[in-house]
Amino acid sequence: MSLAAQILDLARQKGVTVATAESCTGGMIAAALTDPPGASEMFDRGFVTYSNAAKIAMLGVLAETLEAHGAVSEPVAHEMAEGxxxxxxxxxxxxxxxxxxxxxxxxxxxxxxxxxxxxxAGTRTETVRFGPLGRDGVRAATRDHALTLLLGALSGPA
Known part of the structure; x- marks a missing residue:
């Protein structure tokens, strides 16, 4: 069973939905989550915010956070997830x-x-250094890790 199908099953059991905020993956996580039949029961929406302006406008990321830490940072990932x-x-x-x-x-x-x-229960962040896997490799590894994070969060108490 795929990670997305496992997420769908757990979210359905708990009666909850998920959303994505993506930059470097450009919608790949949302695409994976909507792949299994019945995904509309657990997938609410996805935000592809490739530019800093989109992060600010769509997710409420603070310009000050972007300026202080850069787009690739845990503070920005934190604000993107909360947004x-x-x-x-x-x-x-x-x-x-x-x-x-x-x-x-x-x-x-x-x-x-x-x-x-x-x-x-709050927001947590982490940084993973996948290494120089090439653009396709980094994006695929990112998608899979994000799905694993969602699965782990859904496996805890509701």
């Missing part, structure tokens, strides 16, 4: 912002991705 949750009817929201490549910097190299997950 997606508050701008939707979702119980849980997952966010991703990262450097898919090619390129990057010494501080923020290719494969560095920041994740956020927001729910009733």
């Amino acid at each position: 997606a949750r508050h701008a939707s009817d979702a119980y849980l929201a997952v966010s991703v912002t990262g450097v898919a490549g090619p390129g990057g910097t010494e501080v923020k190299p290719e494969g560095m991705v920041c994740f956020g997950i927001a729910g009733p």
Whole structure:
């Protein structure tokens, strides 16, 4: 059973929905979540906020946060996840912002991705350094990790 199908089953059992806020994946997480039949029962909506302006306008990310930390940062991932949750009817929201490549910097190299997950118990963030897997590899690894975070959050108490 796929991760998305497992998320669908758990969300259906709990009667909850999820939302996504995506930058570097450009909607891949939302696409995976809507792949299984019946996904409309648990998927509320997805936000593809590739630009900083979109992060600000659609998710309420603060310009000050972007200026202080850059788009690829845990503070921005935190605000993206919370923004997606508050701008939707979702119980849980997952966010991703990262450097898919090619390129990057010494501080923020290719494969560095920041994740956020927001729910009733609060919001947590983490950074994963997937390494230089190439653009497609980083995006696929990011999608799968985000789905794993959602599955883990749904596996806890409602």
